[in-house]
Amino acid sequence: MKIAEVSEKYGLSVDTLRYYERVGLIPPVHRNEGGIRDYNELDLRRVDFIKCMRSAGLPVEVLIEYMGLVQQGDSTIEARKEILVEQRDLVAARLEEMQKTLNLLNHKIEVYEKAILKKEKEMLQIEELMEEG
Amino acid sequence: MKIAEVSEKYGLSVDTLRYYERVGLIPPVHRNEGGIRDYNELDLRRVDFIKCMRSAGLPVEVLIEYMGLVQQGDSTIEARKEILVEQRDLVAARLEEMQKTLNLLNHKIEVYEKAILKKEKEMLQIEELMEEG
DNA sequence: CTAACACCTGGAGTCGACTCCAAGTCAAGG
DNA sequence: CCTTGACTTGGAGTCGACTCCAGGTGTTAG
Numbered sequence: 001m002k003i004a005e006v007s008e009k010y011g012l013s014v015d016t017l018r019y020y021e022r023v024g025l026i027p028p029v030h031r032n033e034g035g036i037r038d039y040n041e042l043d044l045r046r047v048d049f050i051k052c053m054r055s056a057g058l059p060v061e062v063l064i065e066y067m068g069l070v071q072q073g074d075s076t077i078e079a080r081k082e083i084l085v086e087q088r089d090l091v092a093a094r095l096e097e098m099q100k101t102l103n104l105l106n107h108k109i110e111v112y113e114k115a116i117l118k119k120e121k122e123m124l125q126i127e128e129l130m131e132e133g
Numbered sequence: 134m135k136i137a138e139v140s141e142k143y144g145l146s147v148d149t150l151r152y153y154e155r156v157g158l159i160p161p162v163h164r165n166e167g168g169i170r171d172y173n174e175l176d177l178r179r180v181d182f183i184k185c186m187r188s189a190g191l192p193v194e195v196l197i198e199y200m201g202l203v204q205q206g207d208s209t210i211e212a213r214k215e216i217l218v219e220q221r222d223l224v225a226a227r228l229e230e231m232q233k234t235l236n237l238l239n240h241k242i243e244v245y246e247k248a249i250l251k252k253e254k255e256m257l258q259i260e261e262l263m264e265e266g
Numbered sequence: 267c268t269a270a271c272a273c274c275t276g277g278a279g280t281c282g283a284c285t286c287c288a289a290g291t292c293a294a295g296g
Numbered sequence: 297c298c299t300t301g302a303c304t305t306g307g308a309g310t311c312g313a314c315t316c317c318a319g320g321t322g323t324t325a326g
Contacts, residue, residue: 055234090230102221109221155276168322180282193313194312
């Protein structure tokens with residue numbers, strides 16, 4: 001799969017895909033004879049994983065470290081687990097924060113909706129008064 | 134309440150509080166005779182609201198617009214509601230993404246934990262073999 | 267009377283994460 | 297054979313959101 005298609009598929013720009021590879025967030029992608037990127041299954045899974053983690057706010061730096069450890073093999077399993085646990089806790093905390101914010105937003109929207117309805121009712125009454133007058 | 138206390142209370146740096154005020158995210162805070170910020174109840178509620186919204190990822194620019202509309206009074210209620218609805222939907226979407234990521238992280242952590250246990254068991258077996266031998 | 271301290275201002279600097287660009291390579295179509 | 301278009305590179309530029317700094321003021325402690 002060539003880079004433009006990957007970009008399309010995952011909603012990441014071509015530049016972002018190349019950037020991820022440059023900084024080591026994703027190991028070098030498979031290339032065809034002409035030296036052009038040709039993402040294989042593994043490459044795609046990595047892109048998917050990184051996209052998922054980034055969208056939850058995990059810092060690029062942390063993911064670089066993690067992916068580096070993955071490359072080093074089984075001896076780094078404990079270290080990798082530590083990273084994931086730490087990040088999991090951060091994500092869970094953010095999730096809770098966001099849930100609170102979401103509730104507040106919904107509440108505020110409700111209040112605004114009521115205020116708008118009230119305003120509309122008043123408008124109607126004014127119209128009625130004008131018809132009477 | 135003076136700025137250092139507000140900073141402490143909301144976990145925002147003094148510089149951030151002043152920055153929020155400068156860019157219009159929070160309207161000018163009450164000052165004492167000496168011209169020093171002295172946050173009153175309303176000021177604090179605004180800080181709290183902004184902190185909450187920022188922590189959910191609402192852009193500063195959007196919040197500036199929103200707070201500007203609040204200052205303009207009742208005629209802007211519809212516009213404000215529109216902004217909140219739009220942002221609410223974005224927060225809800227992000228929340229869902231993060232929940233997926235959290236699940237994935239938990240799954241991966243579990244896998245790592247099993248791998249670590251297995252490794253430990255193997256170590257034990259090796260120790261036993263050495264004792265026998 | 268002066269030193270320390272907490273505050274003030276406007277402006278510049280930093281940081282993370284892209285995003286854009288100039289210059290070059292290669293394959294396919296007219 | 298030449299152009300078009302999608303790809304390549306390294307490096308520079310941008311953007312959002314702070315964060316820091318120099319220089320100044322005002323109050324309190326010794």
